[in-house]
Amino acid sequence: MAEAAGLHLAAALDGAGWHPAGWREPGARPGDLFTPGYWADLAREAERGLLDFITIEDALGLQAASRYGGPDGRADQVRGRLDAVLIAAQVWNTDLSGYDAEGPLPETDPEPAAPSIIQGRARQHADPLDTARQWRALAEEKKLSIRELIIEVTGRQSFIGTPSAVAGQLSRFVQQDACDGFILVPHLIPAGLDEFAAKVVPLLQERGVLRTEYRTGTLRERLGLGPARPAAAWAAAALAAQGSGSAREECVHA
Numbered sequence: 001m002a003e004a005a006g007l008h009l010a011a012a013l014d015g016a017g018w019h020p021a022g023w024r025e026p027g028a029r030p031g032d033l034f035t036p037g038y039w040a041d042l043a044r045e046a047e048r049g050l051l052d053f054i055t056i057e058d059a060l061g062l063q064a065a066s067r068y069g070g071p072d073g074r075a076d077q078v079r080g081r082l083d084a085v086l087i088a089a090q091v092w093n094t095d096l097s098g099y100d101a102e103g104p105l106p107e108t109d110p111e112p113a114a115p116s117i118i119q120g121r122a123r124q125h126a127d128p129l130d131t132a133r134q135w136r137a138l139a140e141e142k143k144l145s146i147r148e149l150i151i152e153v154t155g156r157q158s159f160i161g162t163p164s165a166v167a168g169q170l171s172r173f174v175q176q177d178a179c180d181g182f183i184l185v186p187h188l189i190p191a192g193l194d195e196f197a198a199k200v201v202p203l204l205q206e207r208g209v210l211r212t213e214y215r216t217g218t219l220r221e222r223l224g225l226g227p228a229r230p231a232a233a234w235a236a237a238a239l240a241a242q243g244s245g246s247a248r249e250e251c252v253h254a
Contacts, residue, residue, distance in 0.1 A: 008222075018186065092111065
């Protein structure tokens with residue numbers, strides 16, 4: 001018996017892919033990254049795969065030609081992703097360029113009180129000292145280098161194998177009520193998105209877990225979120241919550 005088509009799919013798209021060397025692939029289009037047509041093509045490919053939505057993983061951040069310099073005002077370059085040592089440097093808040101990615105973490109503690117080396121960006125870790133302690137414990141337990149540790153702490157769930165194997169893994173999660181959707185993070189763009197839409201999506205449809213066409217209705221309705229609440233309704237709910245909180249405080253003090 002066919003299963004209910006309840007799988008939701010989305011894709012997080014970033015440049016030429018999430019792999020730092022994705023722009024080197026023969027099918028990549030690094031020269032088109034700043035053109036509307038590039039993203040429109042990806043959106044059309046996502047529609048071919050019947051994805052619910054896509055996100056364009058952009059961020060507001062100051063760019064600099066030097067490693068730790070100030071903003072340089074350029075908008076004509078695609079900047080590479082941070083390597084393992086630079087990610088560790090964000091936590092330690094100091095220049096770790098002298099450290100080997102295949103070596104151990106610094107023995108010194110982070111310097112959270114020093115001027116931030118990631119100017120123009122929000123800190124990724126609220127408590128650098130606690131993060132460093134956790135990372136050291138994990139690295140010691142598993143005998144990890146800086147590179148291996150960063151892979152360990154930043155990795156995502158991966159589905160690797162033939163189109164049939166990937167479709168089977170995704171389907172099992174849905175059948176077992178482990179989840180009802182996935183956000184795809186293609187390492188290579190457009191190749192990763194193209195192959196998924198052409199090879200994996202038809203298999204998911206055969207298994208009955210993915211729709212064969214878009215249904216009418218809004219995105220909220222497709223995701224089962226119901227109608228949007230007007231801003232006034234949110235404000236009223238917030239005021240009601242504040243009022244009930246005050247009433248509880250009065251009861252406690254009484």
